[in-house]
Amino acid sequence: KAGVTQTPRYLIKTRGQQVTLSCSPISGHRSVSWYQQTPGQGLQFLFEYFSETQRNKGNFPGRFSGRQFSNSRSEMNVSTLELGDSALYLCASRPGQVRNEQFFGPGTRLTVL
Amino acid sequence: GQQVMQIPQYQHVQEGEDFTTYCNSSTTLSNIQWYKQRPGGHPVFLIQLVKSGEVKKQKRLTFQFGEAKKNSSLHITATQTTDVGTYFCAGHYGGSQGNLIFGKGTKLSVKP
Numbered sequence: 258k259a260g261v262t263q264t265p266r267y268l269i270k271t272r273g274q275q276v277t278l279s280c281s282p283i284s285g286h287r288s289v290s291w292y293q294q295t296p297g298q299g300l301q302f303l304f305e306y307f308s309e310t311q312r313n314k315g316n317f318p319g320r321f322s323g324r325q326f327s328n329s330r331s332e333m334n335v336s337t338l339e340l341g342d343s344a345l346y347l348c349a350s351r352p353g354q355v356r357n358e359q360f361f362g363p364g365t366r367l368t369v370l
Numbered sequence: 371g372q373q374v375m376q377i378p379q380y381q382h383v384q385e386g387e388d389f390t391t392y393c394n395s396s397t398t399l400s401n402i403q404w405y406k407q408r409p410g411g412h413p414v415f416l417i418q419l420v421k422s423g424e425v426k427k428q429k430r431l432t433f434q435f436g437e438a439k440k441n442s443s444l445h446i447t448a449t450q451t452t453d454v455g456t457y458f459c460a461g462h463y464g465g466s467q468g469n470l471i472f473g474k475g476t477k478l479s480v481k482p
Contacts, residue, residue, distance in 0.1 A: 299474040299475060302471070305469065347412060347413070349413075359403075359413075359470065361413045362412060
């Protein structure tokens with residue numbers, strides 16, 4: 258099976274812009290989670306989607322949003338970008354809602370100038 | 371809020387030495403997972419511990435879950451250069467089906 262894919266891999270934006278990141282989970286996986294990784298804060302949970310519904314949400318401002326499509330692909334959107342949003346954004350999928358392992362994608366490296 | 375503390379932040383060892391990283395939660399965990407992230411890579415799942423006092427081994431790696439399900443450790447015996455990377459623990463709390471709380475990680479470097 259192909260792994261989790263994320264596009265784009267690298268992105269450079271300026272403050273105030275918005276960005277959309279895409280994640281395709283492993284075939285058959287219905288749960289997709291998003292994480293932000295920075296050197297200072299580490300891996301922080303953004304949100305999880307299961308069958309097109311947001312199941313959990315982390316402590317991030319409303320500028321961060323996401324959605325999941327019927328084919329389980331997911332997108333996350335960040336509006337009004339700030340310098341502090343520069344990070345590696347990781348997507349992870351798992352087969353269902355059981356607390357089992359998460360399969361991470363390679364991430365999207367976002368730089369905000 | 372819920373938080374998983376992980377120490378040490380960095381560990382430098384000589385090849386062949388042992389390595390241990392520790393995770394601690396102030397509240398009881400439902401389960402704990404361990405991940406490894408190689409430099410420039412993404413986290414890769416290593417193991418999940420669910421039962422109180424559970425101990426699991428994977429070759430040179432030994433994982434433990436505390437009796438109170440509030441702490442966990444990963445011990446690597448006789449480190450090799452291939453062990454280089456950052457090791458993260460991630461805890462699930464009761465009622466949270468998908469929200470993993472990650473520790474800050476321990477970055478391991480191995481000198482040959």
